Amino acid sequence: MSKAENVKTVTLTIDGKEVTTRWGNTILQAAREAGIYIPTMCYLSKVEPIASCRMCVVEVEGVDGMILSCQEKAVDGAVVRTGSEALFRERQKIMELYDVNHPLECGVCDKSGECDLQNKTLEFAVDTQEFTARDQCRPVQNWGFISYDPALCIMCERCVRVCTEIVGDESLQISPGGYKSTIVNVKPDEPCAECGECMAVCPVGALVSTDFKYSSNAWELEKIPGACAHCSAGCELRYEVKHASIDDPEPKIYRVTNDFEFASLCGAGRFGYDFENRGARKDPEAFARAVEALRKAETIRFSSVISNEEALLLARIARHTGARLVCDDARGYQKFLRAYREASGKSLYGGNLGKLQRSDMIVVFATRLYDDAPMVKYAIATASKRQKAQVVYCHPMEDPRIQNLVTRLIRYEAGAEEGVAALLADLLVDRRRAPEELRRFLEDLDIGYLSAESNVSEEEIEAVRRVMWKRKRFTLVVGADVYNHPRVENIARILAAIERYSDFDLIAIPPASNSLGVSLICDLADEAQGYTVGYNAPGDFVLSALGDGDLDMPAMNQQEGTLTTIAKRVVPTYPALPYGGYELADLARALGIGIEHVIDLTPELPAEEGFSPVAFDDLPLGYDNLGTELRGYLLENAPREGEALPEEPAEIDSYDGTVVYRCDPGNLFGPFTARTHQLAAEAKLVGSAQFAAAAKIADGERVRFEVDGIAFERVFTIDTSMKGTIAINPVFDTGLRSFAISSYRFSPARIHHAGDADE
């Protein structure tokens, strides 16, 4: 592709229609832009052309033979025909080949009704099989969440492609064998990310959900559009719903699907869908107590698992009652954002996942990427594969799961984030652009001290400088480790300076579901005080969507509203399941706030924070033909006054002894995911052999320790891929308490023996 690809266009004729498209686009893309249909089997918009099915062949005037439209570029002046008798015959013959010996089990196949093979077999009128090949016995394989049936597999390779190019795990490979070829899971011992991407893109019934298998026909399920609320990515998804059973007319979510052609999901989104607050009923007495509690509350404490509208409503209730608002998992992020604004000259960070995907130089800082932010990891995987991106991963713990994405690891001491940020600024800020004061700040940095205390050598920094040479598109990703760091504001100012005075775009990953929305909508206090009402958070009176509080509330899959995602996009979600109890709007009304439905607040979200005055029902959904996201709207990123400069980094505290890092594993984002039937798991403390030795504990031993005011007792296991004296401690099993943690993620912890695993 030429370097000037952004400006160059080509014009060609497809089926008599003149089409102008960007240079570099394929014939198929040009056709789709123009709304012209070309049949495909293996093509998947979000990955590079696979070119295995050969169905998309077209004819081009003056060119002999049939041209593969998915891969061949549109060139100026080409005259393309997408349908002719000869093309129909060839496509029909390919379908005849695909159909050879394909098991005639559509009656029981999960894919039936939404199967590309079925559709194309009908489209190309293949109704008999005139020749055969020797059949083979290939049993179904169970890969955990996913079952693979090689007999149904048409080897389109989409699954392998998404695993490589989108997810980046490279768990799936093609086992070549001609007629015998199959897909293999090369990580059978270490479970793959279990994201289900492969299953989502499978055009036939070869990859299906083990849980969903044989439970429903595709056409019986009602698809309800939603936005995933497990993390801040807010991915597009569809809850697929039907009555629970012949005896039970109550609707139930059978599975989650998505617009896989353009969008992706992680395992939490795909398999963790049944977290609804089941069986909640209206209890007028509890309701009255709740109204009373809110009236007298000095603090309303809530979690980031909340819609924008509810957050706004809580703010209104608080204003009405005079309470303060506390949101522990968003407070640090709000501090970060506010300090960032004062320093960056704009209201929101400049990066986004699309730019990240196209970056060829990426620095990831202060996040355990694989677990914290799957969609950010996906984007980096794509950048790694398509752009040969240099990925510098800065974190106190090495993560072998992303070795194939990371090109350079900078392992720093826990607690040293501010120092590392300063070292990064020293490396990345372009002195020619920086104002005098910032240059002075950089000159005054005691690099020797920062380097020694953070344990990042100058050679490591130098090595990063070398690999940055001649890179074109830069993204800096920062994550949850800094938001609750005591020096969060200064870190934000340092990172803002980098973004402002270098080619890097910043992405500050919102640490929990709607932390970004909450940070923009609510004025948060640091700590709870006095009588506290918790909304999905601990308190003296608890409103809970987990069903364990003093009054039930609807879970995110039972309500409508919008979420603000990492993409700085406001996206709608719809109730997939009915809810029988009271909602926040009911409480607000009882308190004298005139509101019918929470979504009445959608157009009232604060315009000064970038929200648009659009009614909920007017928010668009989905993607267009070319994959442009239409969902909701993007926040306006307005210019801001101010050029706050970072101050000199504080002294770096070192952590001695055993340290515990708060981190939920990949698919489990907290108590809501943890209660879903497919994802439920036992929480364990996981550490290296070195940690075990330092803590004087053994693999499989039951241990006790206290962190963040929570007394944990759990099994310790050794992960041989880990190093150092930091262990990972999940909190997804601590219920609402996990939403009341606002401390820095690394904590020194004394580990005590509490018995053996089976005790």
Place this chain on the structure above:
Amino acid sequence: MAKVLVSTWRGERIDNRSKSPEEWEESAFKLPETYHGEQGSRAFIGWDGVAIFREDTDAVRLATEYAATYQKYSEACGRCAPGRWGGRILYDLLDKIARGEGSFEDVEHLREVSQTMMLTSKCEIGRTVPRPILDLMELYKDQFDACILEQKPSPHYGRDDIDYIAKVTAPCMDACPAHVDIPAYIEGVRDMVFTESLEATRKTMPLAHTCGRVCPHPCEDACRRANLDEPVSIMELKRLGADYETDHGLGFLHPQEPKPPRNDGKKVAIVGAGPAGLTAAYYLGLEGIKVDIFEELPVLGGEVAVGVPEYRMPIEKYNKDIELVTSLETVDVYTNHRVDAERLKELDAEYDAVLLAFGARLSKKIRAENERPDMEGYWGAIAMLDQVNLWNKYRIGEPASKKLKDTTVVCVGGGFTSMDVVRCAVREGAKKVIMLYRRDEKTIIRNTTYEEYHEAVEEGVEFIFHAAVERIVDENNKLKKLICNRFELIPDLDGGRPKLEKIEGADFEIECDWLIPAVSQSADLSILPKEWNLKLTSWNTLLTNGRDYMTSRPGIFAAGDCEYGPMTIVNAVGQAKRAASVISRYIYDGKVSLTDEEIMEDHLKNLGVYDKNEKVTGWMPGIPRNVSEKLSVEERKDNNREVNLGLSGEEAIAEAERCMRCYYISMVAV
């Protein structure tokens, strides 16, 4: 030219079946009439047709075997619907006919499936396999009909009396001296599974970093894509796999799990740790055979280390290629270890085989009057580049800039080495650098590359064409100036190479401080024991038959520049890979033998795989080749930064998508 009974090769239609032997028409192609030694072949079948050498050929069985071979091949691929199912059905139907159970309907289906494969298969193999089968069905219709009408097996069905020996190739693979599986490594890039790309390269080429950077890529001259628009940028795509492994700090990926040390007392000595020596060591080492490499220099890598400059081949990357080899358990290296005639005799006695791979490191003279190597200011290219590179890459010795800064340098040459000399001289601070070349600009570009020449010009090197030094003038044994002649090219009316004729009265002088002859290099034959009387070529290199690389003395093999004369890295790799294979058998049975794969490789080389006149169909023409970014003159000329930044990720994938996967299957029946 070959004697054939029937041939449809490359469009010819020869059918001598009804003719008397003296009327026989000969094929225009070097088809393999004989297989190996005295062994004749019965038939040859491949992508471009079929050739039958004997009357009693069972065409049905031949077609079936060819389809079976494709079926076997597609088991290594099977990456498209027509190829995967089509190949299987092709074979099943042919086998059905061959075993006497077929019908005329099957023949129809065969034609139909063939048509689909030929039109829409992903790679050429699927598109070309049906072609000779259809030829056979037409030419030997009687045999097919007999099987169907009489419902009886073909004469040789189910019998093991004939060997069918097959080989997969591609025009680029055939043109590559190391026969690298180019379509596979390009497919790895297209699939973005860079580890697979690298493993494909390393099957026959351990120096992936190196040959992804400084290979003159003869493959690209045989790229079928050129028949459509421009050749694929094959060479640069090789770099992606190697860079991926290095960037991600992965352990070394081998094409096969290295076998455990054999510890059977057998061992091989290799003289020289350049590309040839390293390659042989790698493939012997992978087999678990004990190898000792003896290197005269203090560093490993041979000319690529001390000859090729840092800005073209960063040592950090080359060291990865070297480590790949030395990381093998059975490979040991001894540097600063000069092997002379006495030592070579010891090695010969001590080791089961010795591979001579000491290169060609003596700078040849330019044959001017008063040319004396001891003259101050006269500096052989090899010695000059040694000093430059040993300092820049290893900090051994002292910087060449001490000598070259602010001086005038004249290099006489016209090949890669001379380009390295002048561009290094620029980087070492020479105030004026002149390249003197007897022929013209076009030839220097052909001898090197357009980029290399163009970049040298950009960096300020002055090229004087059609000129040669007649006399060197010194003052007290210190070089003063050069008296040069001018030539003109007189075209040869018989179509040969144009002759150079001196233009009278056009002589000119150049005052200079340095004269660096870089016309060619020769091998240092003084290390060969006189009494061995090793046979040499007319260019004074070690003579072998170019197939098994054994010299005239049993157990002594030779590969690389000391065998071929100064040539490319990839040539050295190709020779050494073959030599290693021969040695791996020789040390056990004392025989010099080739595998079927290697015999076929040589047949195909002889026949020629690439057809530059072939019309390519089924691909969109007019998609230009991607060109990698290079440092600007300002960014590069005063330092040793790598000039070629390589293709960006997007460019590499787009380039990989231009590859037409021109795999072909050929098969000989013997």
